[in-house]
Amino acid sequence: MFPDPKPLTAFAFTDHENRAFDLSRLKGKWSFLFFGYTHCPDICPTTLAILARAHESIVKSAVGAKDVQFVFISVDPNRDTASKLGQYVSYFDTSFLGVTGDNAQLGNLAGQLGAAYEVAITPGVENYPVYHTAAVFLVDPRARYHAVFAPPLDAEEIGRRFEVLRQLDGPKAT
Amino acid sequence: MRWRHPVFAGLISALTALAAATEDAGITVRDAWVRETPPGMAMTAGYMVLQNKTSRPQVLVAARSSGFETVTIHRTVAKEGMTGMEHSPQIELLPNASLPFAPGGYHLMLLNPKRTLHAGDRVEITLEFRGGLVLPVAYEVRK
Numbered sequence: 001m002f003p004d005p006k007p008l009t010a011f012a013f014t015d016h017e018n019r020a021f022d023l024s025r026l027k028g029k030w031s032f033l034f035f036g037y038t039h040c041p042d043i044c045p046t047t048l049a050i051l052a053r054a055h056e057s058i059v060k061s062a063v064g065a066k067d068v069q070f071v072f073i074s075v076d077p078n079r080d081t082a083s084k085l086g087q088y089v090s091y092f093d094t095s096f097l098g099v100t101g102d103n104a105q106l107g108n109l110a111g112q113l114g115a116a117y118e119v120a121i122t123p124g125v126e127n128y129p130v131y132h133t134a135a136v137f138l139v140d141p142r143a144r145y146h147a148v149f150a151p152p153l154d155a156e157e158i159g160r161r162f163e164v165l166r167q168l169d170g171p172k173a174t
Numbered sequence: 175m176r177w178r179h180p181v182f183a184g185l186i187s188a189l190t191a192l193a194a195a196t197e198d199a200g201i202t203v204r205d206a207w208v209r210e211t212p213p214g215m216a217m218t219a220g221y222m223v224l225q226n227k228t229s230r231p232q233v234l235v236a237a238r239s240s241g242f243e244t245v246t247i248h249r250t251v252a253k254e255g256m257t258g259m260e261h262s263p264q265i266e267l268l269p270n271a272s273l274p275f276a277p278g279g280y281h282l283m284l285l286n287p288k289r290t291l292h293a294g295d296r297v298e299i300t301l302e303f304r305g306g307l308v309l310p311v312a313y314e315v316r317k
Contacts, residue, residue, distance in 0.1 A: 041219040046277035091212040131258035
C-alpha cells in the first residue's frame with residue numbers, strides 16, 4: 001500500500017472480447033492486475049488459481065465484489081490472441097478479463113507500475129522464454145496504483161488485505 | 175568350479191544388479207500430480223515430492239511419458255524482479271533428503287498432451303536417474 005497512490009496515465013489495450021481496454025476501464029472499480037502469458041505452465045496458472053480464490057472470498061465479503069475486477073495482462077501478444085486469452089482466463093474464473101496490446105503499450109503500463117518483463121522471442125523456437133513479474137498490482141477506483149501484492153501469494157491474505165484497503169479508502173457512493 | 179559357469183555368473187551379476195536396484199528403490203515419490211490443462215493450452219506442469227532414502231546422492235537426469243510430446247525438467251526462477259523458467263538438465267537429491275517439485279519452483283514441463291487431461295485422470299511419467307534406475311510414477315490430474 002502506498003501513502004500517496006500514483007495516478008496512472010493513458011494506455012491502450014484490447015480485451016478478450018476485442019473491446020478497447022484503456023484507462024477509463026480502470027475507473028470506478030478496484031482492479032487486480034497480473035502480467036503473464038498463456039504458454040506458462042507453472043507460475044501463471046498458479047497465480048490465476050490463487051486470484052480466483054481471492055475473488056471468491058471478496059464475493060463473500062460484506063461489501064462484495066461488484067466494484068472489483070481481475071485483469072490478466074498478456075505480455076506475449078505474439079501468441080496470445082483475444083480468443084485464446086478469453087478461453088484461458090475464463091477457465092480460472094468467468095469474470096476474469098484477459099487483455100493485451102502492442103509492445104509499446106505493454107511497456108507503457110508495465111513501466112507505470114514498475115512491472116518488469118522480458119519476452120525473448122527466438123526465431124524458429126516455439127516455446128521462447130518469457131520473464132515477468134509475479135506480483136499482483138492493485139489499482140483503485142480512481143485509476144491510481146494503490147498497492148502491490150508480492151509473491152508468495154495467498155488467496156486469503158489477498159482477500160483480507162484488500163478488505164482493509166477498501167475500508168481505509170472510505171465509503172464509496174455506489 | 176560350478177559357480178564359474180556362465181549361467182551362474184550371469185545369475186550372480188543379475189542378483190547383484192537387483193540388489194543395487196533395490197537400494198535405488200530407496201527413491202520414492204509422493205503427492206504426484208499434474209495440473210489440468212486449461213482449454214486450448216498445449217502445456218501444463220507436473221509436481222511431486224521426491225525422497226531419497228538412500229545414503230548416497232541420487233541424480234534425476236530425465237523424465238518421459240507417452241502421454242506428452244515432451245517432458246522437461248524445469249525450474250521457475252527469479253531474475254531481476256521477474257520470474258521465468260529455466261531448464262534443469264539434472265537435479266541432485268541429497269542423501270536421506272526430500273526435494274519438492276512445487277508451483278513456483280521445480281516442475282516437470284509437459285508439452286503437447288496426447289489427450290485432454292481432466293481432473294481425476296491419471297497419467298504415467300517415468301523418471302530416470304543416473305545409474306540407470308527408472309521409476310514409473312502415476313500422477314493424478316488436479317484442477
